[in-house]
Amino acid sequence: MDNEEFYIGxxxxxxxxxxxxxxxxxxxxxxxxxxxxxxxxxVEEKFVDxxxxxxxLTEIQGQVVEYPVFGIRTExxxxxxxxxxxxxxxxxxxxxxxxxxxxxxxxxxxEIEVTLRGTLIYNKDKVWMExxxxxxSILLIEDRLFPPIKIESVxxxxxxxxxxxxxxxxxxxxxxxxxxxxxxxxxxxxxxxPPVLAIRDGQEFSDYYFVTDENGQPINEAVQxxxxxxxxxxxxxxxxxxxKVIKVSSPFLSAVEYDYTSEMADCLSYK
Amino acid sequence: MxxxxxxxxxxxxxxxxxxxxxxxxxxxxxxxxxxxxVAGTPWHFKLIIIPGAMLLWVFLLSKIIxxx
Amino acid sequence: MSVSYTSILWNKQKKAYDxxxxxxxxxxxxxxxxGHAVLHPNATFETVLIRNFGLLAFLMLHLILVIGPLTRLxxxxxxxxxxxxxxxxxMFIMAAIHGIFSILNFHSLSxxxxxxxxxxxxxxxxSLINFPFQVLGFFALILLALMAxxxxxxxxxxxxxxxxxxxxxLVYLAYALIILHVVLGALxxxxxxxxxxxxxLGFVIIASLHVLSGxxxxxxxxxxxxxxxxxVRACNTSEIKENRxxxxxxxxxxxxxxxxNGKLSAVNNFCRHQGGPLGxxxxxxxxxxxPWHGYQYRPEDGQSPPPxxxxxxxxxxxxxxxxxxxxxxxxxxxxxxxxxxxxxx
Numbered sequence: 307m308d309n310e311e312f313y314i315g316x317x318x319x320x321x322x323x324x325x326x327x328x329x330x331x332x333x334x335x336x337x338x339x340x341x342x343x344x345x346x347x348x349v350e351e352k353f354v355d356x357x358x359x360x361x362x363l364t365e366i367q368g369q370v371v372e373y374p375v376f377g378i379r380t381e382x383x384x385x386x387x388x389x390x391x392x393x394x395x396x397x398x399x400x401x402x403x404x405x406x407x408x409x410x411x412x413x414x415x416x417e418i419e420v421t422l423r424g425t426l427i428y429n430k431d432k433v434w435m436e437x438x439x440x441x442x443s444i445l446l447i448e449d450r451l452f453p454p455i456k457i458e459s460v461x462x463x464x465x466x467x468x469x470x471x472x473x474x475x476x477x478x479x480x481x482x483x484x485x486x487x488x489x490x491x492x493x494x495x496x497x498x499x500p501p502v503l504a505i506r507d508g509q510e511f512s513d514y515y516f517v518t519d520e521n522g523q524p525i526n527e528a529v530q531x532x533x534x535x536x537x538x539x540x541x542x543x544x545x546x547x548x549x550k551v552i553k554v555s556s557p558f559l560s561a562v563e564y565d566y567t568s569e570m571a572d573c574l575s576y577k
Numbered sequence: 578m579x580x581x582x583x584x585x586x587x588x589x590x591x592x593x594x595x596x597x598x599x600x601x602x603x604x605x606x607x608x609x610x611x612x613x614x615v616a617g618t619p620w621h622f623k624l625i626i627i628p629g630a631m632l633l634w635v636f637l638l639s640k641i642i643x644x645x
Numbered sequence: 646m647s648v649s650y651t652s653i654l655w656n657k658q659k660k661a662y663d664x665x666x667x668x669x670x671x672x673x674x675x676x677x678x679x680g681h682a683v684l685h686p687n688a689t690f691e692t693v694l695i696r697n698f699g700l701l702a703f704l705m706l707h708l709i710l711v712i713g714p715l716t717r718l719x720x721x722x723x724x725x726x727x728x729x730x731x732x733x734x735x736m737f738i739m740a741a742i743h744g745i746f747s748i749l750n751f752h753s754l755s756x757x758x759x760x761x762x763x764x765x766x767x768x769x770x771x772s773l774i775n776f777p778f779q780v781l782g783f784f785a786l787i788l789l790a791l792m793a794x795x796x797x798x799x800x801x802x803x804x805x806x807x808x809x810x811x812x813x814x815l816v817y818l819a820y821a822l823i824i825l826h827v828v829l830g831a832l833x834x835x836x837x838x839x840x841x842x843x844x845x846l847g848f849v850i851i852a853s854l855h856v857l858s859g860x861x862x863x864x865x866x867x868x869x870x871x872x873x874x875x876x877v878r879a880c881n882t883s884e885i886k887e888n889r890x891x892x893x894x895x896x897x898x899x900x901x902x903x904x905x906n907g908k909l910s911a912v913n914n915f916c917r918h919q920g921g922p923l924g925x926x927x928x929x930x931x932x933x934x935x936p937w938h939g940y941q942y943r944p945e946d947g948q949s950p951p952p953x954x955x956x957x958x959x960x961x962x963x964x965x966x967x968x969x970x971x972x973x974x975x976x977x978x979x980x981x982x983x984x985x986x987x988x989x990x
C-alpha cells in the first residue's frame with residue numbers, strides 16, 4: 307500500500323505535510339513582503355516639500371500681469387511676488403484673463419486692482435493659484451494705479467535643468483518631475499500651463515525660470531517633447547520680481563539639447 | 578504615427594463596445610447555446626462571464642455560428 | 646468538473662487560501678500607507694495609492710510565477726497551486742487599480758482622451774531610456790485582463806484546455822512587459838541601486854526555479870518509440886508504485902501508466918481541466934485523481950465518472966514477463982481498454 311501523502315483540494319482537510327508547506331509558503335511570503343516594504347520605504351526617493359491646498363479657497367488681491375505669464379502681483383511677507391494663475395485640471399486660466407479684459411473695459415491692468423479666489427499651490431519658494439471656479443474666481447475689480455513693473459535684464463546664459471509642468475511640480479502632485487511624471491507634464495504643458503525650467507542643486511531643486519520664446523511669448527508646443535528629461539537651454543535671462551525668465555534663442559531646437567552629462571553627473575553624485 | 582495610434586485606440590473602444598452588447602446577450606441567452614452547463618445558473622455566474630465575453634466576443638461568436 | 650456552474654466555488658481549502666491572500670494584501674497596504682504617513686508625509690495620496698497597488702501586483706506576480714516550478718520540485722506545494730486562480734485574479738485587481746488610477750491621475754482632465762494620451766503624450770518610441778513605459782504597462786494589463794476574466798471553468802471548457810492553457814501562458818509575456826515597464830518607468834525616478842537589485846533578484850529567482858524544474862522533468866520527455874513501431878518497451882512493473890504511475894513519452898505525447906489492484910492501464914498524461922500531470926496523481930476510490938485540482942478519471946476507459954464528462958485518450962498495453970510494453974498509437978478519448986493483469990499481482 308502506498309502511504310505517500312496526496313493532496314486533493316476539494317476534500318475537507320489536507321494532510322500535515324501539505325499544511326506545513328502552505329504555512330511555510332505563507333510565512334515566507336509575508337516575511338518577504340515586510341522586508342521589501344520596509345526597504346522600499348527607506349530607500350525611496352525623498353519627496354519635496356510642496357502643497358496643494360485642496361478643498362480650501364483663498365482670496366488674493368493685487369495687480370493682474372500678463373508677462374512673463376498670466377498672474378497676480380501681490381504682497382507676501384513684505385515682498386512683492388507674482389502668483390502665476392492656472393486653470394482647473396490640466397489647463398491654463400486664459401479664459402479668466404479674457405474675462406478680466408472684458409470686465410475692465412478700456413482700462414489697462416496697471417489701472418485696476420482685482421480680487422481673485424482660488425486654490426493655493428505652493429512650496430518653500432513659490433506660490434501658484436488654481437482658479438478652481440473659472441469665471442466665478444473673479445470677485446472684485448476696483449480702480450487703483452500701480453507703478454510700472456521693473457524688468458531687469460541679466461544677459462545671455464546657458465542653463466541646465468529639467469522642464470517641468472509647474473502646476474503639478476509646485477504641489478498638485480508629488481513627485482512631479484522626471485520620467486514617471488513625463489506624460490502628465492506633457493499633457494499639462496500642451497493644455498497651456500506655462501513651462502518652467504527647474505534647476506537642481508545636488509538633490510534639491512533651488513531655482514526656477516519661466517521658458518518663453520525670444521519675444522517672451524508662450525512656447526508650449528515646442529518644449530513638449532523635452533519635458534521631464536535633463537536639458538540645457540540657451541537664451542537671454544530676465545528678472546521680474548521674484549521670477550526669472552529665459553527667452554530661448556530661435557529656432558528652439560538649436561537652443562535646446564539633452565543634457566546627458568548632467569544626468570551622468572547626477573548619477574555619480576548620488577553614489 | 579499619431580493618427581495611426583488614435584485610430585487604433587478608437588478601434589479598441591469600438592471592439593469593447595460591441596463586446597459589451599454581445600456579452601450581455603451572451604450571458605442571458607448565448608452561453609446556453611454553447612454549453613449545457615449554463616442552463617439554470619445563478620445571476621452571479623452570468624455576471625462573472627461578462628468581462629471575458631467582452632474581450633473574446635469574436636471567438637465566441639464564431640464558435641456559436643460554427644455550431645449552428 | 647461541475648455539471649452546472651456557479652460564480653465562485655468555495656470550499657474549506659479555498660477559504661483558508663483566500664484569507665491568506667487577503668492578509669497579504671491588507672498587511673502590505675497598511676504598512677505602505679502607514680510608512681508614508683510617518684516617513685514621507687509630503688507624498689500625495691494618489692502617488693501612494695498608485696505605488697501601493699503597483700508594487701502589490703508586482704510582488705504577487707512573482708509569487709504566482711514561482712508556484713509552478715516549486716510544485717515540480719516538491720509536490721507538497723501543490724496545496725499552493727490548488728487555488729492559484731484566486732491569487733491571479735487578486736493580482737489582476739491590484740494591477741487594474743494601479744493602471745486606472747495612473748491613467749486618471751496623469752491623463753484625465755486634459756485636452757486629450759485619457760487613453761489616447763497614454764500612447765500620444767510621450768512619442769519617443771525610438772528611444773530606450775525615454776521610451777513611453779506606460780504603454781508597456783497598458784499592454785501587460787490587457788494580457789492580465791484576458792487571463793483573469795477567463796479564470797473560470799466555463800472558459801476552460803469552452804475555449805478548450807489547450808487554447809486556455811496557451812492563453813494563460815501569456816503570463817510570461819506579461820511578466821516581461823511588466824519588468825520593462827518598471828525598469829524604464831518607476832526605477833528611472835529612483836537613485837538607489839537597491840531597488841534595481843531587487844527587481845533583478847526577483848527575475849533571477851524565477852528564471853532559476855524554472856530551469857531547475859525543467860531539468861528535473863527532462864528525462865521523462867525522451868521519446869521511447871520511433872513512431873513506426875507497434876509496441877515499445879516502456880518500463881519494468883517494479884518501477885511503478887501501487888496506485889501510482891510512470892510517465893513515458895510516446896509519439897510526442899506524455900502517457901501515464903498506472904498500477905492498481907494487480908492491473909495496469911495507460912492514459913494520456915494531460916488532465917482535461919487545466920493540463921495537470923495525471924501521471925503524478927494517484928488512484929483513489931478506483932479513479933485516477935489529478936494532483937492539481939482533484940479531477941478524476943477511470944483508468945479502464947479514461948472517462949470521468951458520471952455526471953462528469955471529461956475524457957482522455959487511452960493506450961493498449963501488453964506484458965512480457967515483468968516488462969511493460971505500450972502501443973504508441975492513442976485510442977480516441979474515453980475508449981475502454983481491458984487492463985493488463987499482472988500474474989504475481
